[in-house]
Amino acid sequence: MSFTTSVPRTVALAMTGASGAQYGLRLLECLLGADVQVSLMLSRPAQVVIGMETDLSLPGRMSEIERFLTARYGAREGQLRVYDREQWTAPLASGSSPPDAMVVCPCTTATLSALATGASRSLAERAGDVVLKERRPLILVVRETPLSEVHLENMLKLSRMGAVIMPANPAFYHKPKGVDDLVDFMVSRVLDHLHVPNDLIPRWGDAQEPHE
Incomplete structure (x- = not known):
């Protein structure tokens, strides 16, 4: 699978029930801000985690969530579509x-x-299967530690298929002042791989003091 250097017009974003809802929500905000058309898939566990880890209280229905997030992030009408787990x-x-x-x-x-x-038991899993078979970029921000042999084997298998495995491992060289800076580091790396311009964090070397 090869990445193009053009900014994607359409991006599918799936948020699952792993810890780290802030990553997905910030990525959604940045994609919408870059005028990218976003198809959002939220699992039930993801909705629970959003409620636990953020100050957001999402509505119950997907159509209501779509309106809520469109208004929250100032998206244009129709730019964001939110789909249910089994909306085949x-x-x-x-x-x-x-x-x-x-x-x-x-x-x-x-x-x-x-x-x-290739289980495809939900829309998100099926969408990922489609992206793989159609040779489109697939980025997986895995949030788990430690990793078992099963996890590592699955990562290797998907990497060989062309997926980018990008564990949620924020760096500290940009001297983060809080959680938001750590979130922005990971989101910036995802946006870089999508070729979406961003200035969320200082680039390596941009603010480095010269060695004596």
């Missing part, structure tokens, strides 16, 4: 209408396993 009529479920790229953020090891085996 969604364009994402077919190879005739794949997104330019897909990100699972955060990604559970259960989702990792399903993608590695």
Whole structure:
């Protein structure tokens, strides 16, 4: 799988029940701010984690969540589409209408396993399967530690298929002042791989003092 250097017009974003909801929400905000069309898939566990880890209280129905997030992030009308776990009529479920790229953020090891085996038990898993078979970019922001042999084998398998395995491992060389800076580091790395311009963090060397 090869990445193009053009900014994607459409991105599928799946948020699963791993810890790290802040990563997915910040990524959503940045993609919408970059005028990218986003198809968002929220698992039930993801909605629970969002409620636990953030100050957001999402509505119950996907149509209501779509309106809520569109207003919250100032997206244009129709720029964001939110899909249910089993909404099989969604364009994402077919190879005739794949997104330019897909990100699972955060990604559970259960989702990792399903993608590695082609299980396709949910729309998010099917969308990932479509992206892989259509040779589109797939980025998996895995959030788990430590990693078992099963996890590592699944990562290797997916990497060999062309997926980018990007564990949620924020760095500290940009001297983060808080959690938001750590979140922005990871989101910036995802955006870089999507070729979406961003200035969320200082680049390595930009603010380094010269050695004496």
